[in-house]
Amino acid sequence: MLLRTADPFRDFDRLTQQLLGTTNRPSAMPMDAWREGDRFVIEFDLPGVAAESIDLDVERNVLTVRAERVARNGDWEMLATERPRGAFSRQLVLGDNLDLDRIDASYDAGVLRLVVPVAEKAKPRKISVAGAGSPDRAAIDA
Numbered sequence: 853m854l855l856r857t858a859d860p861f862r863d864f865d866r867l868t869q870q871l872l873g874t875t876n877r878p879s880a881m882p883m884d885a886w887r888e889g890d891r892f893v894i895e896f897d898l899p900g901v902a903a904e905s906i907d908l909d910v911e912r913n914v915l916t917v918r919a920e921r922v923a924r925n926g927d928w929e930m931l932a933t934e935r936p937r938g939a940f941s942r943q944l945v946l947g948d949n950l951d952l953d954r955i956d957a958s959y960d961a962g963v964l965r966l967v968v969p970v971a972e973k974a975k976p977r978k979i980s981v982a983g984a985g986s987p988d989r990a991a992i993d994a
Contacts, residue, residue: 881917881942890975892950892968896942899962900935906964910952915944917964949974 882897898906900921907918923937946952951971958965 881919881940883942890970892970894944894966894968896964896966897962898940898959898964901940901962903959906959908955908957908966910946910955913946913948913952915946915952915955915966917942917944919964 883894885892885894887893896917898919898921901919902922905920905922907916909916909918918939918941920939921935921937946968949971951969954969956967
């Protein structure tokens with residue numbers, strides 16, 4: 853299960869950016885998340901971010917993704933600056949039914965992809981039930 857934390861200033865920042873054309877702080881990382889069988893897949897769009905600047909941490913059930921897009925330095929005059937620069941951070945609260953010790957992360961073409969398997973304890977399993985005084989066993993769904 854994936855829980856999302858709310859950012860009350862996110863919509864206000866987007867509106868300000870659209871009206872004034874400025875970015876007071878870096879935008880949130882756009883994200884998609886879905887379930888594929890026994891695993892959850894999470895993808896973050898991080899175009900222009902070097903793989904070395906991406907930092908992933910898991911503490912308890914909180915996944916933190918940090919990345920940085922550095923500003924280009926040079927002897928030129930910028931004509932337009934619509935792409936946010938600086939440090940980005942996003943936190944996701946992950947459910948207890950996920951195996952946070954086996955997260956697989958890859959980065960390709962500006963997309964950070966995390967694959968989080970469902971924990972074994974959360975998967976459906978069969979439990980054998982023995983009858984009193986009978987060697988016969990019946991299987992029931994758990």
